[in-house]
Amino acid sequence: FPVTICCRVRVLATDTNGLVFGMHYSANNDAESVRLQTRATGNTVRAEHREGSPATAGVSETTGTYTEGTWAYILGVFASTSSRTIYLNGTAATENTTAVTGTMNTDYITVGAGRYLAGFVNYYNGDVSECAVWNVALTQAHISALAAGTCPRNIHAGNLIFYATLRESGTNEPNIWANRHSFWSLVTLRMRRSPASCICWTHLFLGLLLMVGR
DSSP, X not given: OOEEEEEEEEESOOSXXXXXXXXXXXXXXXXXXXXXXXXXXXXXXXXXXXXXXXXXXXXXXXXXXXXXXXXXXXXEEXXXXXXXXXXXXXXXXXXXOOOOOSOOOOOEEEXXXXXXXXXEESOOOEEEEEEEEESSOOOHHHHHHHHTTOOGGGSSGGGEEEEEOOOOTTSEEEXXXXXXXOOEEEEEOOOSSSGGGOEEEESOOHHHHXXXXX
16 A cells, blocks of 8 residues: 555446446455445445455445446545545545454456456456556545546556456457556457357466556
């Protein structure tokens, strides 16, 4: 920590609590993750930080809501192990200050589901694009610019450590990672709305993702 994660979403149905984008540790169930989630009840979104040993969780949830079928911008600022705030279309919810103890481990970055010991869970039902991760807590000015359409590459470029547009379904996805500002291919995408189309980047460790100066 700190870390900021974000993406654009268009939720098609809220019959489940969908994990849209996050970093997870596959050796535990529902533990050791930072993630963005849509909620089946109330059309709200959450920024969650969970640890498995001991089991603790910090959750910031919006009071504002998204509209099904309409694109929205969601972003979570995880400023420390005792501070996380969710933003919906640039507007901040209440900061959650629960102290989440333990050692953060991560071996998966996922889009469209969570990854735990039991496998993939909490599939998200909708479209997603512009997934990005920074190793800094973005400010309100940065977040407002992103929500208004500024490309993540133009925000704190020196701290942008993961960026996937997810615009090229069915092709090799171009990505910018570790602030190298060059395109390379991670996976062949089978994008969109079914559990089988969950996109997963395997074995990208948080320790690598949060290295300063990459």
